[in-house]
Amino acid sequence: MERRQLLKQSAFAIAAFSFSRELFANAPNTHLDFNPSALNSSNMLSSMIRLGSNENPHGPSTLAKQAMIDAVSISNRYQWDMNGELKIEIAKMTGHTKDHIALGAGSSELLGIVSLWAAYKKGNVVASEPTFKLWMPAARRMGLPTKLVPLTETKHNDLNGLMNAMDEQTRMVYLCNPNNPTGTVSPTSALEDFIKKVASTTIVLLDEAYTDYYDTPSMSKMIDTYPNLVIAKTFSKTFGMAGARVGYVLAHPNTIKQLNEFQAWANAGPSAVSMQGALAAIKDKAFVTYCKQENIKAKEILYNGFDALGIKHIKSFTSFVYFDTATYKKDIPALLLANQITGARSFEQNSSWLRISIGTVAEMEKVVAVLKLGA
Ligand SMILES: Cc1ncc(COP(=O)(O)O)c(C=O)c1O
Incomplete structure (x- = not known):
């Protein structure tokens, strides 16, 4: 050209x-x-x-590509069984059970579902500025106003600032760790303290889209103790499947049930082709x-x-x-x-x-x- x-x-x-x-x-x-x-x-x-x-x-990956090609021929059928199969494999990979998992067409869909859950409780959401905000306009239209808190001088999430910005109307705090667009991570102990303080009363939506690149510790070990904690994960990054649209959240089984009620149909997210790709991708370490x-x-x-x-x-x-x-x-x-x-x-x-x-x-x-x- x-x-x-x-x-x-x-x-x-x-x-x-x-x-x-x-x-x-x-x-x-x-x-x-x-x-x-x-x-x-x-x-x-x-x-x-x-x-x-x-x-x-x-x-x-080559394995994921082949699995997706093979799955095209079965995509006349609904993907009933695959949903459970993929949840079981994700459960093994993350150290949880399939009841701790909800699947979505990318984690974006689930960020929307969690904000719908928070909007239903009426109030506001607190988040950093700048952070990953693609889901925020829809949340605002659902009646969930956003209170934004500047990052620190070093472009880290200001955990104290986020807590200080919360008021009695705050229903959710969104935290992206590592943060997008800055790439910074908060220390694990500070994050644990933050979750302990905030998630006892308020939904904490922790976006861990990028933890896998550097093995940043996941906070998912806290989901059984804190039902307000929801961790968003994706196959779009290290697994290289952004266009296939497969994401999931990890949360307490009671929380997953509540989130499922905001999905028209819990099996309606990723396609059969994408789920076969994800199943193969998990194996391709x-x-x-x-x-x-x-x-x-x-x-x-x-x-x-x-x-x-x-x-x-x-x-x-x-x-x-x-x-x-x-x-x-x-x-x-x-x-x-x-x-x-x-x-x-x-x-x-x-x-x-x-x-x-x-x-x-x-x-x-x-x-x-x-x-x-x-x-
Ligand atoms: C922090 C963060 N969360 C979520 C997403 C959305 O990912 P998905 O492709 O799973 O919807 C992105 C995409 O860039 C992101 O950067």
């Missing part, structure tokens, strides 16, 4: 993306992930390096290990590039990095886009900090080369 044609199409994609943001104009502080549908029409996906949605550039190692290698390349250019960045426990563009002379998203790299973007108003997803080693080498040439 001609460079000029590509830039023209990129401009179109950005315009379409901006338009989709406008649709959410009534929802302040919404962050939408990069909108690939804007690119689909111009068939640009294959030519662009996509670093906007923290997708795993290596997935799905070598693939997950490979993805984690590649993520570290690719991230080191980016860190080294940033260091060489004097770009401040935060050590990330995830598959993305938060960095400060204040010392770089050019507009980094525009520079990257002109070189067919999309996704570096801002999550804070009037801030020089951006997030970029970690792609393959070759992709991050290209990012660094572009930044060095542009400096």
Whole structure:
């Protein structure tokens, strides 16, 4: 594709993306992930390096792909048995029982279900700013206003600040650990204290989408003691199945029952094809290990590039990095886009900090080369 044609199409994609943001104009502080549908029409996906949605550039694994191909032929049938089968395998993987698990079409669906549960109790939700907010506009429309609490100076969740922001109307606190977009983790003991204090009265929705990258300890060991604690997990990241839409929550069996009542039908989430993929993905441990190692290698390349250019960045426990563009002379998203790299973007108003997803080693080498040439 001609460079000029590509830039023209990129401009179109950005315009379409901006338009989709406008649709959410009534929802302040919404962050939408990069909108690939804007690119689909111009068939640009294959030519662009996509670093906007923290997708795993290596997935799905060969075993998961084959399982999904094989499952296509049985997708005329409802997936009754598979739901239980997948819950049993997730239970083995996480050290719980199938009664501690609800499945969804990605963890996003379940973040919505948990906020519906909280909205039903009437009140407000407390969360960090910035954090993963894709589910918040729907929660607000369901009558669950959001109280946002700035991160600390070091871009960590401010656990005390979150507790201080709670009032008698607070029905839920959402916490993303490691946090998206900053990649920071809270110390385990501080998190435990936080859960002990908050979950005795209030729903704590703990989003652990990225714990697997660095084996960040899961707080799921606390779900039996704290029925208000709901842990959200996904097959979209280390398992590399974002488009297959498989997620789950871990919670006390009584909590799972209550959440199931907010689902039209507890078996309606992931498709038969996706569940077969997830079952195979759980078995393919070598693939997950490979993805984690590649993520570290690719991230080191980016860190080294940033260091060489004097770009401040935060050590990330995830598959993305938060960095400060204040010392770089050019507009980094525009520079990257002109070189067919999309996704570096801002999550804070009037801030020089951006997030970029970690792609393959070759992709991050290209990012660094572009930044060095542009400096
Ligand atoms: C923190 C966090 N939670 C949840 C999700 C949604 O994941 P899923 O694909 O499981 O809906 C994402 C996706 O990027 C995320 O970053």
